[in-house]
Amino acid sequence: MGTVVKVENLGKQYRLGQVGTGTVYQDLNRFWYKARGKEDPYVKIGQENSLRNSGGNQFVWALKEINFDVKEGQVLGIIGKNGAGKSTLLKLLSKVTYPTLGEIKIKGRIAALLEVGTGFHPELTGRENIFLNGAILGMRKAEIRSKFDEIVEFSGVEKYIDTPVKRYSSGMRVRLAFAVAAHLEPEILILDEVLAVGDAEFQKKCLGKMKDVAGTGRTVLFVSHNMAAVKSLCDSAIVLVNGRVQYVGETTNAVSYYLKGDSENQNKKTFSSEYDKPEFSLHQMSLNNFSKSNEEPLVENEEIEFHISLTLKNENSKNYHITFHLINELGEALFSFYPSSNGVNLRTGLNNLTCTFPKLFFQSGTYYLSLFIFRNKKEAVIIEKDIMSFTVVDGGRELGVFMGREPGFIRPQFHWENKSV
Amino acid sequence: MNAAEEHWDLIIKPKTSLFSIDFKQVWRYRDLMLLFVKRDFVATYKQTILGPLWFIVQPLLTTITFMVIFGNIAKISTEGVPHILFYLSGIVMWGYYSECLTKTSDTFSVNSDLFGKVYFPRLIVPFSIIISSMIRLSIQLVLFFCFWTYYYFYKGIPLQVNSTVFLFPLLLILMAGHGLALGIIISSLTTKYRDLRFLVQFGVQLLMYASPVVYPLSSVPEKYKWILLLNPMTSIIETFKYGFLGIGVFNYQYLIYNFLSLVVILFVGFVVFNKVEKSFMDTV
Numbered sequence: 001m002g003t004v005v006k007v008e009n010l011g012k013q014y015r016l017g018q019v020g021t022g023t024v025y026q027d028l029n030r031f032w033y034k035a036r037g038k039e040d041p042y043v044k045i046g047q048e049n050s051l052r053n054s055g056g057n058q059f060v061w062a063l064k065e066i067n068f069d070v071k072e073g074q075v076l077g078i079i080g081k082n083g084a085g086k087s088t089l090l091k092l093l094s095k096v097t098y099p100t101l102g103e104i105k106i107k108g109r110i111a112a113l114l115e116v117g118t119g120f121h122p123e124l125t126g127r128e129n130i131f132l133n134g135a136i137l138g139m140r141k142a143e144i145r146s147k148f149d150e151i152v153e154f155s156g157v158e159k160y161i162d163t164p165v166k167r168y169s170s171g172m173r174v175r176l177a178f179a180v181a182a183h184l185e186p187e188i189l190i191l192d193e194v195l196a197v198g199d200a201e202f203q204k205k206c207l208g209k210m211k212d213v214a215g216t217g218r219t220v221l222f223v224s225h226n227m228a229a230v231k232s233l234c235d236s237a238i239v240l241v242n243g244r245v246q247y248v249g250e251t252t253n254a255v256s257y258y259l260k261g262d263s264e265n266q267n268k269k270t271f272s273s274e275y276d277k278p279e280f281s282l283h284q285m286s287l288n289n290f291s292k293s294n295e296e297p298l299v300e301n302e303e304i305e306f307h308i309s310l311t312l313k314n315e316n317s318k319n320y321h322i323t324f325h326l327i328n329e330l331g332e333a334l335f336s337f338y339p340s341s342n343g344v345n346l347r348t349g350l351n352n353l354t355c356t357f358p359k360l361f362f363q364s365g366t367y368y369l370s371l372f373i374f375r376n377k378k379e380a381v382i383i384e385k386d387i388m389s390f391t392v393v394d395g396g397r398e399l400g401v402f403m404g405r406e407p408g409f410i411r412p413q414f415h416w417e418n419k420s421v
Numbered sequence: 422m423n424a425a426e427e428h429w430d431l432i433i434k435p436k437t438s439l440f441s442i443d444f445k446q447v448w449r450y451r452d453l454m455l456l457f458v459k460r461d462f463v464a465t466y467k468q469t470i471l472g473p474l475w476f477i478v479q480p481l482l483t484t485i486t487f488m489v490i491f492g493n494i495a496k497i498s499t500e501g502v503p504h505i506l507f508y509l510s511g512i513v514m515w516g517y518y519s520e521c522l523t524k525t526s527d528t529f530s531v532n533s534d535l536f537g538k539v540y541f542p543r544l545i546v547p548f549s550i551i552i553s554s555m556i557r558l559s560i561q562l563v564l565f566f567c568f569w570t571y572y573y574f575y576k577g578i579p580l581q582v583n584s585t586v587f588l589f590p591l592l593l594i595l596m597a598g599h600g601l602a603l604g605i606i607i608s609s610l611t612t613k614y615r616d617l618r619f620l621v622q623f624g625v626q627l628l629m630y631a632s633p634v635v636y637p638l639s640s641v642p643e644k645y646k647w648i649l650l651l652n653p654m655t656s657i658i659e660t661f662k663y664g665f666l667g668i669g670v671f672n673y674q675y676l677i678y679n680f681l682s683l684v685v686i687l688f689v690g691f692v693v694f695n696k697v698e699k700s701f702m703d704t705v
Contacts, residue, residue: 006429014703091537092433094539096702097702098433098700099434099435100435102434105429105431105433106430106432107429108430109430110431112539112540114538114539115539118535118538119535119539121464123467124463131456132460135450135453135456136539136541140452141452141456164467
């Protein structure tokens with residue numbers, strides 16, 4: 001099987017900040033350099049892409065030195081954190097924007113699905129939109145006409161096909177849009193995270209359809225945050241970090257590489273002398289899955305242990321109480337928890353506290369911990385908001401169950417019964 | 422690597438050539454172009470009572486306004502033809518050009534959401550605008566010919582129709598071409614410099630007064646005529662009036678100048694558009 005997509009030394013540079021007066025000068029300068037046959041002066045500068053460290057540079061490389069090949073029939077996953085360059089890569093592959101350096105060579109017809117329902121016009125009917133959307137995605141009219149019934153059936157909106165789309169519910173719109181997209185028949189298909197839409201049932205249908213597509217020997221490039229979907233659809237994957245390819249290989253390895261990189265420094269925090277107070281000193285906090293080290297990613301479907309070690313210097317240990325608050329991504333406190341609820345108290349000297357969360361307690365997501373130590377039950381000796389954060393990831397649920405995230409942040413396991421009368 | 426593997430259907434790389442618009446691609450997407458035309462046409466007048474009648478109401482009301490202000494108050498010459506025919510012909514022709522110009526000049530800013538998500542030859546959008554405006558133009562021309570027939574046959578007004586009417590397809594191409602060319606240049610520049618959008622909004626209105634819409638070219642002093650003739654619409658409107666109404670100035674040289682300037686400006690337009698097409702998503 002031959003190579004159908006070949007990416008060579010691909011780079012994309014973006015300019016940071018506002019487009020304003022300065023750009024006229026830069027444009028002229030650039031033009032002047034080019035007119036003299038010199039290289040673009042702004043290509044040389046520019047820093048690595050990173051969301052945190054903005055530096056003083058105006059130019060940033062969203063992608064740099066990207067090289068990879070895709071073979072015919074391969075289903076390649078592209079994974080990476082927000083801002084790693086996934087979307088930029090997709091945009092380049094789909095010709096929405098052009099690279100600054102390097103090239104992409106493609107064999108065969110290519111179609112990109114960066115969003116469902118691109119170009120839907122609210123005033124037009126479902127029928128009219130099927131044709132419009134199909135044509136935007138690169139289908140010929142005759143092609144759409146021949147698949148029209150199939151599309152309508154797949155979408156499940158037969159009854160409303162002659163109603164303007166503006167009267168559709170958002171779910172219906174998505175169904176219709178996906179139905180059109182699913183009937184595209186390019187040799188190479190580029191998919192963004194279109195799975196994150198619709199209800200569970202429809203997601204299942206979409207995934208099934210995508211598996212079918214992947215199964216027919218078509219080449220698929222799939223970008224997603226959803227590790228379970230990547231694992232089940234793709235046979236290999238590349239991991240992007242700060243605009244560079246960090247890992248290319250088999251999906252399972254790539255996913256674990258990604259997850260590891262993601263949570264490396266987060267699950268452990270060692271405290272410096274800053275937390276060496278007259279009454280106590282904090283040493284370390286860490287989280288890990290039961291029987292695993294804190295360097296592995298935290299998965300939701302295993303027990304999670306939380307450790308903290310501190311030294312209480314005051315002789316009167318009974319007067320001291322420690323409490324934690326668990327904060328979600330939105331900054332809301334979910335609950336507080338403390339060892340004294342189990343009759344575990346602090347003692348003078350070194351304390352090594354461990355708290356175990358049952359498996360399937362957290363939803364996947366990022367959480368923050370706040371620490372409080374009280375003296376005489378009311379005076380706070382320390383209040384540290386968001387002292388550390390940790391990320392719980394999807395443990396790789398079975399495909400076809402539910403691809404999205406359940407609502408809420410925790411999912412306690414309750415006792416259920418169905419009594420026979 | 423063997424020879425077969427060397428063949429690639431598509432190579433995406435930083436575009437360097439000045440003129441690399443792939444007209445074959447544009448042709449391949451012709452269905453999309455027609456669907457855009459249909460969308461523009463259908464969507465504009467959905468949920469209106471008069472529907473496409475608005476195409477007629479607009480020029481009619483403008484004509485009446487012009488008849489009152491320029492015909493009766495300012496008493497500007499209409500070279501002896503009924504006011505309504507004089508103004509309506511100018512308004513309809515100018516209307517087509519200005520619509521092509523203003524709508525294509527918004528190509529990138531209006532469609533940025535769409536362009537950011539999916540690739541198709543970007544020229545499809547301005548082309549579809551040219552065509553959907555043509556539908557509007559033909560409805561308005563029907564209106565014009567209704568009045569024309571009324572005056573010619575019922576009122577017996579001697580309108581000197583001549584063979585110049587057969588130049589109409591050429592006039593149409595010239596108008597569409599000029600509107601398109603200037604429109605895509607402006608749309609390319611507005612992706613970076615929004616200032617131009619404000620300029621276009623009132624610039625088009627002002628430009629109308631630099632075209633023989635409310636006055637005949639013959640009433641302009643000889644030494645200033647050349648300024649008006651720089652405006653491509655001047656010779657187009659005059660030729661139209663000459664053919665259908667038997668008034669106005671008709672000169673082959675004007676049309677040849679017009680055509681040559683179209684070739685130049687259209688070439689510039691395609692070059693600029695081609696350059697912006699690949700990078701506008703980063704600046705828009």
